[in-house]
Amino acid sequence: MAGNTFGTQFTVTTFGESHGAAVGCVIDGCPPGIDLDWDAIQAELARRRPGQSKLVTPRDEKDQLECLSGLDQDSGKTLGTPIAIMVRNQDQRSKSYEDWHHIYRPSHADFGYDAKYGIRAWQGGGRSSARETIGRVAAGAVAGQVLAARFPALRVTAWVERVHNLDARYAIDPTTVTRDSVDASPTRCPDPGFAADMETAILEAKKNGDSLGGYVRCVATGLPPGLGAPLFAKLDAIIAQALMSLPAAKGVEIGSGFSGPEFTGLEHNDPYAWADNTMTTSSNRSGGIQGGISNGMPIDCRVVFKPTATVLKRQDSADDAGNNVELQAKGRHDPCVLPRAVPIVEAMINLCLVDAFLQQRGQVGDPWPGLAGPLHGEG
Amino acid sequence: MAGNTFGTQFTVTTFGESHGAAVGCVIDGCPPGIDLDWDAIQAELARRRPGQSKLVTPRDEKDQLECLSGLDQDSGKTLGTPIAIMVRNQDQRSKSYEDWHHIYRPSHADFGYDAKYGIRAWQGGGRSSARETIGRVAAGAVAGQVLAARFPALRVTAWVERVHNLDARYAIDPTTVTRDSVDASPTRCPDPGFAADMETAILEAKKNGDSLGGYVRCVATGLPPGLGAPLFAKLDAIIAQALMSLPAAKGVEIGSGFSGPEFTGLEHNDPYAWADNTMTTSSNRSGGIQGGISNGMPIDCRVVFKPTATVLKRQDSADDAGNNVELQAKGRHDPCVLPRAVPIVEAMINLCLVDAFLQQRGQVGDPWPGLAGPLHGEG
């Protein structure tokens, strides 16, 4: 595999460069008989689309999806066959990129692509562009609807927790965050005070031709225990791969994460207790995953995005002919990817969960009664 | 795949439970003609073996490996066929575990395994035991020797950077750390002052029946640019999966990681400069990876391990019959997994790198002259 496919049961292969004809994905392994809500899928694309607010790149893309295959022409239900989804690129302006045809943008993927491939799509970010994530968001939305057919109580909710030095971690109670409270601000931070400050900071960075990074947190509630696997397919290992595969991601943590060592083992352990025949833990430093397998508590993770590499100021750099040069970037860019990253993170978590769910259905019996039994016809 | 295999070109499948007959691995895709140094592989097992110091579990295992296949009977060189490696378990004492046959140890994998499988190896950690990592360490040592055949300058060095609140990050200059300086202390922290304090802290925790967590950092130098891939096989995404798949890992970061947002984009970017026909960056906040592909600078990552879940004090817990109970753990356990985690982290990084290397040889041409051309016969 050349690395453009994710998943083992519900596999998603994305395709497309930022300045080519189209971007999209092929989903293989989607269960049959699901009545997908395409408006809801399109709505997820709208949440990640450029031009949605003054905080993000003004590139004007409608991102209207087209489903090419996998649906019954009669009922519209999934056939169990590959679902191909395509979005045409429309507002490419390759001219803006001519200056860096031969110059490597610092901390961008350009040099790595040249080193690996000996060629690159210099007219934009190519595969490393955020446009590639359209296929992920569409596939993640399909995955979310497959999961909802079995787990109506499931909620996968991500939000912007930090921008630059504005860290809202302790101001936000995860149990009260809803999609509405997230989308109430163009920053997608559910705390109004922090949201206002983040907005100001992003606009200030934009005015300066600079950029900001931050954290996105994601919590999934309403899932049973037993999802995941022991080793390389540990649910948290797959989540780590999924989130680190996003453009600009530099770290992932689950539960207590990098704060865990502040505690001793006795302090850190999450005590078990049965409550109404459901296993619970009175704390959730495990982030809902123990030994790679979900324990029924909220799955809680965090991903850090570095500040956008493309900044509109002069920088020292080098070209592909061995010269050290100055680079002045132009073009349309996100001064902060965080707001648009929220639906993308949710999509990746949905993809992790649906794959773990379909694995579990296939491999084992049914200690937890919801995992086996008919799936289709319930969507 | 049920998740016990890692890699796409150089695949490692590990097997074995902590209290079964044996643990080990099968490596598929090891290039032929490599003259493996089995003493060096055994030495890596010695670095991760229990009983090596008073800081770790006293379980007495010699961990003598046996290679079952894949070698030319004549020359001892690799045949290119599967290499099966086995270590027999010797000092199992399942009796110690009888108390938790039906009780779930807090923050351990027990409950998850029962939820997933409806059965578990209650006589120890089963697959979630650190004994499973024997197969990883052996395979990682083989991978390291394959890499060394092509990249003699490659050094993959991990060390303990933090234990509990003792964080040696700013006391250690990564460019001066060597395997000898790491192994000079049983803590595997290369800073003597911090090492002494960590040793005291671990022994204190052990005396209290408690446990401590911390950070391991790993740096790989001497590799060319061009390793990795754009998307789900990004080198950092695969490293994240690999390290998060380790027992007790709760987070992974590359380069600036969770500190990245402290900078603006202009501050965070790593300026490029050619030096002696080699691309360099004057800072390395990218941790040697941009857009998922190595840029030739040191690959720099960090993984956090929570404090060991097994503590020898009374804890609130629950059993598999719906009762809330108290648990008093017994047995032999690591009060701190960090020292033994060092060779395991190195092994996982070796596995990530060898797979990216073999992928690159297969998929593309040769912009970087070292990736193609004969490999065997150089070992």
Add this chain to the structure above:
Amino acid sequence: MAGNTFGTQFTVTTFGESHGAAVGCVIDGCPPGIDLDWDAIQAELARRRPGQSKLVTPRDEKDQLECLSGLDQDSGKTLGTPIAIMVRNQDQRSKSYEDWHHIYRPSHADFGYDAKYGIRAWQGGGRSSARETIGRVAAGAVAGQVLAARFPALRVTAWVERVHNLDARYAIDPTTVTRDSVDASPTRCPDPGFAADMETAILEAKKNGDSLGGYVRCVATGLPPGLGAPLFAKLDAIIAQALMSLPAAKGVEIGSGFSGPEFTGLEHNDPYAWADNTMTTSSNRSGGIQGGISNGMPIDCRVVFKPTATVLKRQDSADDAGNNVELQAKGRHDPCVLPRAVPIVEAMINLCLVDAFLQQRGQVGDPWPGLAGPLHGEG
């Protein structure tokens, strides 16, 4: 994997139903820097397209491909990123199919799909339609060009060897067959006498609403030894999977195949001899593959296609409500799939060979000097 992807290094995922919006494929792992000849790819689609002669279905499809991704906007060369190719369906006439919305066509895939999925694309063959092979043919043509960049002497040539009881096996000398001699007849049998008889037989079957099966043989010359692998990835095992995955295929053989037991071992063995530093065998009962690995002699295989299941006569059948009924099929169908199968078989062989080639480049050193070294820039 749900089975719509083929290959491990050069992977092809096909999508699309016969009566949906489009069919196509995504290729992942195509080497970079290849200057693909899109006219030649389109020409392969023309060879498999319906309506090309009176011997095949009159469904009128231009099968004009569109490449959505994976090409440098500047040079047109491959980027090493996924190549998505799409062909829109145009001449669907679902009305013809209404009669078998609920009736299973004998020996067709309808019942199996219902049994597996609980739903099926009854408005045509869905995924089991020959239209799905458009993605295979396009991908196979790309594969062929990748192979040609390294092996200019490679020729992959398939032809119709048998239709019904007309078996041209002994009339055709494989060493003289060329693409031109194959395409000289609409039957794609290179022996003019047999071709004329086959044409008559197919038209007679068409007139009767009946159908005919036969054999396609495929020979690949100009390849080095050393392609393939020992076990489940044996080159002949992969070829068997590839050819048996085609609609209506019921058997595959390599070299002497089902005739091999007529010989004793001494008679059957292919004696080796060096000739001009090249290993040759004086006979080729092995079909160019020994122990799963190519030996440099022509790769020689044969696949049998049953007579088309859809016939335009009354047949006994059953419906999806438990009734035994009569079925009178209508619609447009191939009275004999053999002529159109020729480019499809060639495509599958190309896909098998390119995958084995890229595996070999990645996994091992270079006993045969052509397998490593720069690939791109030679296209």
Add this chain to the structure above:
Amino acid sequence: MAGNTFGTQFTVTTFGESHGAAVGCVIDGCPPGIDLDWDAIQAELARRRPGQSKLVTPRDEKDQLECLSGLDQDSGKTLGTPIAIMVRNQDQRSKSYEDWHHIYRPSHADFGYDAKYGIRAWQGGGRSSARETIGRVAAGAVAGQVLAARFPALRVTAWVERVHNLDARYAIDPTTVTRDSVDASPTRCPDPGFAADMETAILEAKKNGDSLGGYVRCVATGLPPGLGAPLFAKLDAIIAQALMSLPAAKGVEIGSGFSGPEFTGLEHNDPYAWADNTMTTSSNRSGGIQGGISNGMPIDCRVVFKPTATVLKRQDSADDAGNNVELQAKGRHDPCVLPRAVPIVEAMINLCLVDAFLQQRGQVGDPWPGLAGPLHGEG
């Protein structure tokens, strides 16, 4: 993947050379809670072991298996974790092979291995030896028991149908063949008359230092419809790969196979009819598989094995230094692999079926009531 792993849900990785320390396999994805009958597994190894009759190689191997992992130490039931199985090699006599250290045996894998790897296990067949199939037979026996837990009526029965020109096809009624009738003769042909003639022919070939090939047929009854997939994972495509991956296999056919074109479509089609709420077909030219998916009728396939390549007579050949030489083989060899191939073919079919079964459980709902629902606890 380097090709030593088979399956996607129930994966088997085999390891070991004929003259190394051991051979065996690792099974990943075996469902938990199955109470495996190890005597039955050992009995399958006895059916394929050398030395079992005067018709096969006299190499004296007890082939006693050892299970290294994957079982509950308490109950013996499967844990759902990898099952590693090992058989030590005992009666290696590498000395017999010294003559062909540098000479390639005609139609054997030697030359291909050298071309691919630049090194080979010349002290026997290495990976191409029939000893490798020990891992397959053990894994196939485990697979058979997993299937039996769900499908108690399942019978997978293979037999020798042809040796040299002795073709018992029309003398054997597949519906009456049982394992006992197969094992009644050392030839494993269930027709006593043909069995006697085959025995004579094999002993005659042995006396002459020559060898014979033939056909093995395999029929699986008692399975539901709905197993398999549309494309590259078609059940017949996977069976073709599985059987063609066996040493000496040169062809595979399903149902009517290479005889199919003797019929027209109208004659060849299998008419459907409901009988007692079960779909049946009045003929079974499809061999139980249509469109890649099982239809509930017996799965019926045939594989051809060429005459053993190793013969004990002088042959023309070539060495690895460019010389054309004569070869006189010595050693212990099977004059006919067919009798020992029977349990191996059954094992491969079991592996194909269990993988299709576990895929079906995971991917879809449950139109056929037996595929979902609890599996373990039924063993």
